[in-house]
Amino acid sequence: MDKVYHFLTLAGIGLYWVLVAGVTLRVVLKRRAVSVSLAWLMVIYIIPVVGVLCYFMFGELNLGRKRAERARVMFQPFGDWFHQLNDCKAHTQDGLGTHISKIDNLCNNRMGIPALCGNTLQLHTTPDSSLRSVINDIEQAKHSIRMVFYIWHPGGLADSVAAALIQAAKRGVAVKVLLDSAGSPTFFRSHWAKMMRGAGIELVEGLEVSPWRIFLRRLDLRQHRKIIAIDDEVAYTGSMNMVDPAFFKQNSGVGQWIDIMVRIEGPTVNVLSAIHCWDWEVETGDRTLPVHPDCQIDIPQDSKPIQVVPSGPGMPDQLIGQVLTLAMHQAERSVTITTPYFVPSADLLETLKTTAQRGVTVDLIIPKHNDSLMVQWASRAFYSELLNAGVKIHEFDGGLLHTKSVVIDELFCLVGTVNMDMRSLWLNFEVTLAVEDPIFTEQMNQLQHSYMLHSEIIDSAQWQQRSLYHRFFERLFYLFNPLL
CATH class of the missing domain: 3.30.870.10 (Endonuclease Chain A)
Incomplete structure (x- = not known):
């Protein structure tokens, strides 16, 4: 009987590692952001069995x-x-x-x-x-x-x-x-x-x-x-x-x-x-x-x-993300963003930093308290990098700021359903409007400034003094940011 248990144990371990090797190969061969592939490999190796199941359920854009x-x-x-x-x-x-x-x-x-x-x-x-x-x-x-x-x-x-x-x-x-x-x-x-x-x-x-x-x-x-x-x-x-x-x-x-x-x-x-x-x-x-x-x-x-920009399975990949990047690259004076969930891709993060580093005023307004604790920690993992690039970060304290908007140079704006996270930009069915109407854009601009009045701006020097506890959880959930 002991030999049977021993055989079944070895067979189970062997089968699991064959499965892991197969999933690893699939992850590596998929053409997507390196950060996403590394995050999935980490999940698969750190969380036995569960990691593989998670990949089957959430790892690929499968509409059915x-x-x-x-x-x-x-x-x-x-x-x-x-x-x-x-x-x-x-x-x-x-x-x-x-x-x-x-x-x-x-x-x-x-x-x-x-x-x-x-x-x-x-x-x-x-x-x-x-x-x-x-x-x-x-x-x-x-x-x-x-x-x-x-x-x-x-x-x-x-x-x-x-x-x-x-x-x-x-x-x-x-x-x-x-x-x-x-x-x-x-x-x-x-x-x-x-x-x-x-x-x-x-x-x-x-x-x-x-x-x-x-x-x-x-x-x-x-x-x-x-x-x-x-x-x-x-x-x-x-x-x-x-x-x-x-x-x-x-x-x-x-x-x-x-x-x-x-x-x-x-x-x-x-x-x-x-x-x-x-x-x-x-x-x-x-x-x-x-x-x-x-x-x-x-x-x-x-x-x-008005330009209607839809995205989702069956539609051109990452169209809204491309529009967002294109809009920010055209900014000459200012970019103001409101989003409830901020977990940007590596490309979007670089676009934000580059925009600020070329002298454009970039204001990011996000809720101080979020209904997703994981997203809240992951969002803060990007603060230091953004602050060092010159981005101004405002934490809104008047409720869960769920408005998704971008105003460029106070002349042009994007409004819709899209959060600045991988889920919205890569996965879900979404829609946004690109609007070049001075009157409407001014209304959006005034609304964003009213949000700022109810926000606390993050001071870069004080942010560097945050506790080791905060730094640990920021880095922990940062590792999972492509999956949030």
Whole structure:
């Protein structure tokens, strides 16, 4: 019997090391950032068995066979739809300024999406303003409502939005709602999900979380976009999930979430609607492309362009990351960034440092208290390097600052769903707007400065005096930063 146990032990050890060797070879042969590969090798070797399982679950960008095949087949028809926007009067090279023209070239060449003029923007900076505006537009809807969100959490004005959708469906409006499975479990268990489906709303649980799918699809791949499109005439996007912060994560110890939403009218609405249609087809297989915008409209000379920049599996790799890098390289005077989760890639870190080192004022505003302790420690591991390069770091102490925004030279801005971490820039379904509108950008600039007034700026000399305890945990979670 002892010989049998001895044999099984040796066989198990041998099998495990063959498995480790195979996974190591796979990690090494994958073409990706060296820091990511090293981080995974560290996890695999330091945490026996569990490390290998983690790699199978989270190590590769695996959308799943069925969704991946849909995305492959979809790319051409959606690409044709996007390319036709280049013939629209809303896309004119004469209307593109210095900052957005290069971004237009990049997005047009990689995805076929051009920057479009003729839009009007409204910035909502409070949850009450955002949600009441959404409710009002839903109540005016005549034909269609499309929504996609990472989180929908019942309570407060979020319930009023759900009630408005039910009433819209009852009067004949076609309502399609796509919610991420991991982000919205409370909503799918609530009575609202049953009531909405009972009213005829098509409610879909995106990227369903299931233990049976562990080896079929990467479980932490999430639908992180926030889009509302109503009658292809009005759209919303921004950082805010479908939640009322007064009823959301009240026991997390970080305060209420601070978010923005942007209300849009004009040709860009149709593009955001098409992004929703893309997500809907990836998840369900059903294709319902929106109409093209009215291309015979006269575009005012002072109507500045908007570039919609989507990213995610099936779309061009790292498109939003490229736009972010390109925007910062064009900065001449200032770059101001707000992000709740700051765990940059090596390339993004170097871009930030280089921008500051060439004399551009770089302000980074992040929350002092984060709902992810690992991210909070990992973020601080970059402070010394950034401070030495001349970047000013502001820790916001008025709640969980969840706004994702970049303002360049107080003339151009990026707003959307994208965090400055590997997950957003490489993995999730995301969307951002590149906006070259002086009035809107000035509003964003003023908002960012209001965040700074409620922040504590990190003093470089004092930061160097922090305890060994803090340094240890910073370095520990820094090692895992490509995986956060």
